[in-house]
Amino acid sequence: MTEFELIDAILATLGDRAAGPLTRVGPGDDAAVITVPRGMDVVSSIDTLVADVHFPADAAPWLIGYRAIMVSASDLAAMGAEHGWLIVGLTLPIPDVDWARALTEGMRAALMRANLRLVGGNIARGPLALAVSVHGCVPAGRALLRSGARPGDRVWVTGTLGGAAAALARGGLATYRSPEELDELARRYFLPEAQIGAGAVLREQASAAIDISDGLLQDLGHLCRASGVGAELDLDAIPITPGATLTHALSGGDDYELCFTAASPPRLGVPVSCIGRIVATPGIRADGNDLGSAGFQHFR
Secondary structure (H helix, E strand, C coil): CCHHHHHHHHHHHHHHHHCCCCEEECECECCCEECCCCCEEEEEEEEEEEECCCECCCCCHHHHHHHHHHHHHHHHHHCCCEEEEEEEEEEECCCCHHHHHHHHHHHHHHHHHHCCEEEEEEEEECCCEEEEEEEEEEECCCCCCCCCCCCCCEEEEECCECHHHHHHHHCCHHHCCCHHHCCHHHHHHHCCCCCHHHHHHHCCCCCEEEECCCCHHHHHHHHHHHHCCEEEECHHHCCECCCCCHHHHHHCCCCCCEEEEECCCCCCCCCEEEEEEEECCCEEEECCEECCCCCCCCCC
């Protein structure tokens, strides 16, 4: 099978997820052409997902595809962006069309769930990896940033934390072959939900935000440093996924929930928990004890 036959199979599987209302030119030309609505800024990010680092190489391709889209789209949610599109680079050791179709079916399911379009990409021979470049729109000057938290704001998180880290610690993720087989912990790893709708609403309610990809302590630490503040956490208030531990929730990562600051209780369509408050003194503490910033790092 040639590279171009593989691309054709992928595009056929994507169907209408390869075009959308903002797509003037989609897959098939040298580059995509996107129409940006008047008065909007474009938010852009890129994630590289490497086999046996960001997903098990032997995991079911449907699950890899779904996860790849959602973890990348989570950056859009953290910035309050919506109406998004993606470009994907895929390297494969062999041109396996059945594997690629299953990967694309998982990607398509995530694209539909998050209301995103895949407008272009590239395929090359090499070690298994995906590079996902995401883009979305926010009203000009209204993107959510890490730098707006102020003393007196409360610290909030969406959903529950620690489930994906607990699944990784338990092992066996490559044994699941379909979404129907997943238990709750494995679902939290393979089927995270980019909180794009919540992020768009938070543009009007939050002072700062970040997505929880590398662990609550590490990511909240990034937010605090960007804002020049610290945080006091109530550990008993942290929502932990059943089957996970507080350690998983604090430093495990892979949750892809939103952590944000707001002076008043937010009005969102998803569960939220207040887990602490922003203070002037740098650092993250609980009961006067420094919690540090443990979390995932590529280079230690």
